[in-house]
Structures are given as C-alpha cells and as structure tokens.
Amino acid sequence: MAVVCRNLRAFAQKTSSLRCTPNFLRLYSQSKPAPPKLVTVDVDKAGVATVTLDRPPVNSLNTGLLEELGVAIKDLEANKTRGIILTSSSNSVFSAGLDILEMYEPKKQNLSLFWTTLQNTWLSLYRTSIPTVAAINGHAPAGGCLLALSCEYRVMVGPKFTIGLNETQLGIVAPQWFMICMKDAVGRRQAEMALTAGKMFSTQEALNIGLIDKMVSNKEEAIAEAQKFIAQFAKIPPLARRMTKESIRQEGIKYMEENAIDDLKAFMDLVVQPNIQKGLGMYLEAMKKSK
Numbered sequence: 001m002a003v004v005c006r007n008l009r010a011f012a013q014k015t016s017s018l019r020c021t022p023n024f025l026r027l028y029s030q031s032k033p034a035p036p037k038l039v040t041v042d043v044d045k046a047g048v049a050t051v052t053l054d055r056p057p058v059n060s061l062n063t064g065l066l067e068e069l070g071v072a073i074k075d076l077e078a079n080k081t082r083g084i085i086l087t088s089s090s091n092s093v094f095s096a097g098l099d100i101l102e103m104y105e106p107k108k109q110n111l112s113l114f115w116t117t118l119q120n121t122w123l124s125l126y127r128t129s130i131p132t133v134a135a136i137n138g139h140a141p142a143g144g145c146l147l148a149l150s151c152e153y154r155v156m157v158g159p160k161f162t163i164g165l166n167e168t169q170l171g172i173v174a175p176q177w178f179m180i181c182m183k184d185a186v187g188r189r190q191a192e193m194a195l196t197a198g199k200m201f202s203t204q205e206a207l208n209i210g211l212i213d214k215m216v217s218n219k220e221e222a223i224a225e226a227q228k229f230i231a232q233f234a235k236i237p238p239l240a241r242r243m244t245k246e247s248i249r250q251e252g253i254k255y256m257e258e259n260a261i262d263d264l265k266a267f268m269d270l271v272v273q274p275n276i277q278k279g280l281g282m283y284l285e286a287m288k289k290s291k
C-alpha cells in the first residue's frame, strides 16, 4: 500500500487538481492501473543495483522522479545493497536537469515540495554509505550533472555527449551545494572557471579536468566499469569506508543540514520573480522552436 500511495502521490503531483485523499486513493486504485514508474531498480547476483531514470523523453527531474529516486536509495540502504549504478533508459540523455515545467507558473505548495524533494534526494544520494557510480549514457546538463557529481565515480559514454553546470548561461546562479559538488570533483580553480562560464564539457574535456573518471564507448562498457569500481570495496571494511566517505563529504552534508530552509526560501523567492518567469517561458518556447 505504501508503494501504491507513493505512486499515486507522484501521479497526483503531475496532475495539479488531484490530491492523495483516502477517497481518491480508493476510487483510483479500483479503476486505473498504477502509473508507470519513473525509476527502475535491478539488483544483480553480486548485490549491485542498477537504478535507471526512466522518464522519457529526457529524464527531466520533476517531483515524482526525485521522490522515487530518494525512496529507491533508502530501500537499497535498508537491503544492504553492495553498490548503486545510476543510469538512464534513454540512449542520448542521462538527465536534462530540473524539470522547467515544475518552476514555470508554479503553485507555491508544489514549488516548495519540488525543491525540498530535490534537497532530500540529493542528500540521500550524496551521503549514502553505499558505493555509487554514475553510468552517464547521454547528455547531463545542470541538475543532470549534479546527480552524476553526487556519485563517487563517473563513467561516461563518449565522445558525443556533454556534461556541465550551465546555470550562468541560463542567467541563473547554481546553488552553493551544486558548486560544492563540482569543487569536490575538479577542485576550486576548475570549478570556478566551469561555473562562471556555465561551460558544457565534451566527454573528452570532462575527462581532462576530472569531471568524469572514465570515457567508454557504450552503455554496456559503462556498466562494466561501474561494476569494477564497486567490486574493489568488497575487501574494504564497510564501517571504515562509510566513515571516510561521510567525513570527506562533510562540507556538502553540513551545508545542506544547516541551510536547507534558507536555500528553499532563496529558491522560492527567485523563481516567482516576473523576469525569471518570463525567462522560463521564453526558454520553453525556444526549446520547442529548436526542434
């Protein structure tokens, strides 16, 4: 029932007029099949989970997908999974980042839920004691790059895909915790250059600055490399590993624990500004026209 309720809540979030009331749940569960899952989880014989983002066409991160991803991580932690490989069901996009439709002409309550779900899911992924690898099998702009950066190791299919925190190109500032993730991976100097320019890196460029750890030529190779990375931890005492990861990631963890409310307020205040709303509308229009 918990899973059904979660799925229904995710569905209700997609359809602003519906609410997850008991009556709605009863009526809905009697009359309609469950909505498709946005995240699938497959655990192999070695106990390694492949977590696949599955929200066509571009895995843009809406509240429903983020919530499912957060729940999947918690479930895998409870089941003592040996590793998590985060990947995409698309063969050209890992994730297009935050779903712009969640931010365009939003209801206040939905916007708040969206951002807190992003914060919580990010923190779950960033701090999980389970070894994490992003198998990046397509473009990964902005929030898509954030998800990859939150993993411990990044294998990317190249050479034609791009990755980066491109927020300044969109006229916005990446939140502090996005910046911390980039600094974690490439160091302060490269992070400053990447973020101020909002640079999208080719796979080779990303490899050169350490934004990704390995370039491969297809998804199967990416998964195999991810499995190899995870396998090395079989010989490492888990408590020592967990404490080391938690300690080395302290800046990001502490930042979110201490600033989640201010971060939410800053986001909410910014998004509803008329000039930002106008910009979002134009951006959506431009994406449609570029087809």
Ligand SMILES: CC/C=C\C/C=C\C/C=C\CC/C=C/CC(=O)SCCNC(=O)CCNC(=O)[C@H](O)C(C)(C)COP(=O)(O)OP(=O)(O)OC[C@H]1O[C@@H](n2cnc3c(N)ncnc32)[C@H](O)[C@@H]1OP(=O)(O)O
Pocket: 057, 058, 060, 092, 093, 095, 096, 097, 098, 099, 100, 101, 103, 139, 141, 142, 143, 144, 167, 170, 172, 173, 174, 175, 267, 270, 271, 276, 280, 283, 284, 287, 288, 291
């Ligand atoms: C832009 C945000 C601006 C302001 C926010 C305001 C305040 C926020 C403050 C702080 C938050 C800061 C954090 C932001 C992080 C983010 O993640 S913002 C999102 C940034 N993402 C992008 O800019 C990526 C845009 N997409 C692309 O570049 C391409 O789609 C991509 C290269 C990923 C794939 O290309 P392609 O395969 O050719 O697909 P299409 O471009 O044709 O897209 C297919 C349909 O998907 C829709 N779509 C694409 N990206 C998004 C998205 N992020 N959200 C919602 N919808 C998206 C696109 O419109 C097409 O729809 P259609 O089929 O036409 O209906």
